[in-house]
Amino acid sequence: MPLGRRSPMAKTRVVVADRNVITRVGIRSILERNSGVAVVAEATSYDAVIDAVDEHGPDVLIIDLDLGDDTTAGLKLCEIITERFPDTKILVLAQTLSEMIVVEALRRGVTGYLCKDDVKADELGKGVRAVQDGDTVLGRGVGSLVARGLGSTRGQTEHLTDRELEVIKAAAKGMSNKQIAHEIFISESTVKFHLQNASKKLNAHRRAEIVHRATAAGLL
Amino acid sequence: MPLGRRSPMAKTRVVVADRNVITRVGIRSILERNSGVAVVAEATSYDAVIDAVDEHGPDVLIIDLDLGDDTTAGLKLCEIITERFPDTKILVLAQTLSEMIVVEALRRGVTGYLCKDDVKADELGKGVRAVQDGDTVLGRGVGSLVARGLGSTRGQTEHLTDRELEVIKAAAKGMSNKQIAHEIFISESTVKFHLQNASKKLNAHRRAEIVHRATAAGLL
DNA sequence: TGACCACCTATCCAAAAGGCTAGGTAGTTA
DNA sequence: TAACTACCTAGCCTTTTGGATAGGTGGTCA
Numbered sequence: 001m002p003l004g005r006r007s008p009m010a011k012t013r014v015v016v017a018d019r020n021v022i023t024r025v026g027i028r029s030i031l032e033r034n035s036g037v038a039v040v041a042e043a044t045s046y047d048a049v050i051d052a053v054d055e056h057g058p059d060v061l062i063i064d065l066d067l068g069d070d071t072t073a074g075l076k077l078c079e080i081i082t083e084r085f086p087d088t089k090i091l092v093l094a095q096t097l098s099e100m101i102v103v104e105a106l107r108r109g110v111t112g113y114l115c116k117d118d119v120k121a122d123e124l125g126k127g128v129r130a131v132q133d134g135d136t137v138l139g140r141g142v143g144s145l146v147a148r149g150l151g152s153t154r155g156q157t158e159h160l161t162d163r164e165l166e167v168i169k170a171a172a173k174g175m176s177n178k179q180i181a182h183e184i185f186i187s188e189s190t191v192k193f194h195l196q197n198a199s200k201k202l203n204a205h206r207r208a209e210i211v212h213r214a215t216a217a218g219l220l
Numbered sequence: 221m222p223l224g225r226r227s228p229m230a231k232t233r234v235v236v237a238d239r240n241v242i243t244r245v246g247i248r249s250i251l252e253r254n255s256g257v258a259v260v261a262e263a264t265s266y267d268a269v270i271d272a273v274d275e276h277g278p279d280v281l282i283i284d285l286d287l288g289d290d291t292t293a294g295l296k297l298c299e300i301i302t303e304r305f306p307d308t309k310i311l312v313l314a315q316t317l318s319e320m321i322v323v324e325a326l327r328r329g330v331t332g333y334l335c336k337d338d339v340k341a342d343e344l345g346k347g348v349r350a351v352q353d354g355d356t357v358l359g360r361g362v363g364s365l366v367a368r369g370l371g372s373t374r375g376q377t378e379h380l381t382d383r384e385l386e387v388i389k390a391a392a393k394g395m396s397n398k399q400i401a402h403e404i405f406i407s408e409s410t411v412k413f414h415l416q417n418a419s420k421k422l423n424a425h426r427r428a429e430i431v432h433r434a435t436a437a438g439l440l
Numbered sequence: 441t442g443a444c445c446a447c448c449t450a451t452c453c454a455a456a457a458g459g460c461t462a463g464g465t466a467g468t469t470a
Numbered sequence: 471t472a473a474c475t476a477c478c479t480a481g482c483c484t485t486t487t488g489g490a491t492a493g494g495t496g497g498t499c500a
Contacts, residue, residue: 019337020336020337021246021250021339021340021341022243022246022247022250022313022336022339022344023242023243023246023336024246025245025246025249025250025341026241026242026243026244026245026246026247026249027242027246028249029245029246029248029249030241030242030245093242095315116240116242116243117239117240119241119242120241121241121245124242161475161476161477162476163476163477163478164476171428172428172429172432173429173432174424174425174426174428174429174432175426176426176455176456176457177456177457178455178456186477186478186479187478187479187480188479189478189479189480189481190477190478190479192457192458192459193477193478193479194477194478195457195458196458196459196460199458204394205394205458206391206394206395206396206427206457206458206486207426207427207428207457207458208391208392208394208427208428208430208431209392209393209394210428211428211431211432212392212393212394212431212432212435212440215432215435215436216435381445381446381447382446383446383447383448384446396485396486396487397486397487398485398486406447406448406449407448407449407450408449409448409449409450409451410447410448410449412487412488412489413447413448413449414447414448415487415488416488416489416490419488425488425489426456426487426488427487427488
């Protein structure tokens with residue numbers, strides 16, 4: 001189906017992935033009103049996205065990375081898609097902006113990143129066509145975020161290990177190091193160790209800031 | 221075609237308030253497909269909601285309380301609507317669930333509370349008709365949240381004062397009490413005082429938990 | 441006027457957290 | 471094999487907290 005650039009006849013074929021019905025219907029309505037685009041499938045889970053892309057071979061995948069409990073799974077998904085289906089461009093349509101997520105997504109081959117709350121109706125169609133043409137589309141505010149993100153971490157956004165996340169989550173619940181140590185069967189020293197590593201990665205210096213940043217980054 | 225106390229002819233007239241185009245279009249599509257409902261106006265700001273309700277006198281207002289930077293403004297809006305336009309029922313369609321917001325909304329006359337991510341396409345129409353009929357509609361998870369909310373605070377959700385919020389925000393940035401004191405020109409003791417009061421109100425015992433709860437409640 | 445509120449301050453002490461250095465294991469990869 | 475990673479532990483000392491108690495002001499409202 002996909003041929004060269006785009007024949008003036010062929011509609012842009014899109015798969016929409018979002019856990020939220022309202023959003024899916026909204027995207028479909030907006031795009032189909034604008035008759036250069038056809039939504040060929042919808043998906044609500046990470047697995048369903050792969051199946052849908054595999055089955056329909058769309059030109060563009062519009063996706064909210066936050067399809068499950070684990071946002072990092074969304075990033076992994078992007079990696080899989082770009083690798084296995086290089087002809088399908090990815091346009092992320094995020095609920096919230098997080099520096100870390102944006103940077104990680106772009107690193108995994110995502111070529112468009114818009115924020116739901118900022119996007120205007122006509123921008124959605126434009127964005128789809130632009131990413132289909134191989135352009136990179138970054139919504140309002142996303143661009144500067146990327147610049148900061150890449151600058152501050154010198155091209156290497158460090159990610160938290162499982163243990164670190166586990167400790168941070170416990171800290172967010174107000175537990176002391178001693179309590180956390182007890183909870184997950186490690187020593188208090190280790191808890192402090194994980195928190196210190198996490199604080200370096202998140203560039204935070206107090207546990208309150210650690211949990212705040214982790215929350216803002218959508219990691220909790 | 222439902223016919224309770226409503227005439228079988230008359231469509232339910234709805235105003236949709238959400239800052240997000242995609243959501244507005246989605247809600248409109250879903251509801252109008254289901255031909256008992258007509259969306260008569262859309263609004264994207266708190267002021268516009270009042271104007272729209274005043275002008276169209278809808279049966280139901282579907283609203284995402286989070287129309288601006290300040291969620292509490294959304295709560296104030298509910299109060300105004302129920303007072304000035306008692307014939308317009310309010311159905312909140314929230315992005316995220318927060319115990320405090322749900323409880324406060326219900327206390328201000330909201331009769332429906334659904335969560336965007338949980339709602340199924342047919343539930344939206346059902347919800348609208350139910351609140352129009354004067355029923356209270358609480359989405360999955362919302363009910364239990366209310367029970368906990370009302371139980372834990374004995375019917376009185378305490379709210380944070382301006383100063384308390386200010387201190388919490390600073391704490392979230394990783395500042396120590398001393399730094400915060402310096403920043404807002406009060407003594408370190410006062411900072412501790414505010415944090416202690418806040419921790420009682422939020423039922424948290426550590427500053428990490430305070431900022432986490434405040435964040436989760438959409439207060440930051 | 442008294443009650444109440446948001447706000448401000450102080451002192452005391454024990455507990456917790458922060459920052460450091462200096463080790464260890466198991467598993468993976470170049 | 472060496473290098474790297476995630477993970478785990480220890481001790482030391484300082485700073486920051488949490489929690490309690492006990493005062494104060496100015497404003498609002500019945």
